Amino acid sequence: MKSLVIAAGLALLAAGAPVEAADTPFSQLQIIVGATPGGGFDLTARAVEKTLLAEKLVTVPTVVENRPGAGGAVAWASMNRFAGNPSYISPMSAAMISADLQNVAGVKLEEFTPLSMLVTEDLCIGLNPKGRIKTIQQLVEEMKKDPEQVRLGFSTAIGTQNHIAIALLAEAIGVDIKKLRTAVFKSAGESTVALLGNNIDVSVSGLATYAPYQQSGELSCAAIASEKRAAAPYDNIPTLRELGIPVAYSSYRGFIAPKGLSPQNIKYWEDTISKMRQSQTWKDLAKQNLWSDYYMNSADMQKFLIEERAKTKEILTKLGIISG
Secondary structure (H helix, E strand, O other), X not given: OEEEEOHHHHHHHHOOOOOOOOOOOOXXXXXXXXXXXXXXXXHHHHHHHHHHHHOOOOOOOEEEEEOOOHHHHHHHHHHOOOOOOOOEXXXXXXXXXXXXXXXXXXXXXXXXXXXXXXXXXXXXXXXXXOOOOOOHHHHHHHHHHOHHHOEEEEEOOOOOHHHHHHHHHHHHOOOOHHHOEXXXXXXXXXXXXXXXXXXXXEEEEEHHHHHHHHHHOOOEEEEEOOOOOOOOXXXXXXXXXXXXXXXXXXXXXXXXXXXXXXXXHHHHHHHHHHHHHHOHHHHHHHHHOOEEEEEEOHHHHHHHHHHHHHHHHHHHHHHOOOOO
């Protein structure tokens, strides 16, 4: 799905002003999203698009293009065909590290240019109040009894942050995580629908996905996996640690570009994203989506991802997804 935003450019043309900002190193921006509309990747991309245009940090036509598949790998691999081109960017998460470790074609951390780490998001352990598992205590009991009978669901591929979060929970309570029964959905929206229909017992996704259902009572965010509680009005949701499960894990999102970007283009995006996150438009969108600031520049993001790859390798090995 493509969303072509040209209003800003047309308005400037009508006023007789140049469409392209003097320091913008491209004539059109394409944000490639590795998931279907409505999920975490998509929300992040569209929030960035909205802020860049609203704050006039980018004054050229902007396209958000959804290319779902393989947990984001399809989008990243396709973007990397444009080596050295700063007009292509894409949101990334722990799913990218998982794809790297699983040798998904076209996805290697070193083959992309990290631009900026941007936000973290609380991961929610979602349950259906009308389902057979209604509380974290019941979930623990059922998983200990027979993990293969607990139907777990998440998006968008095995080894993503959602999968890792539930695996860490299971490991913390002494369950053999290789026995977990999982179903993978194309988006957080699809896994939420499955939970609403009692087609799965548990789902893991960002708190923003469950927030409206939490408020309506249709679903329950029984706990969050983060180190501390979420901000109000969701500060009544306990953390796993508070419930006696020693797990603290959050989802992170940043932005990458194709390999081979010049130092000048990397600095352009570092400066642009830094200005973006300081704007009121971005702060409002981050609050609306329940994101926490987690900014890193390109060099720091590169170091962070290398460290995360070592940690992720350990848990994916335990899951039996990759060999040690």
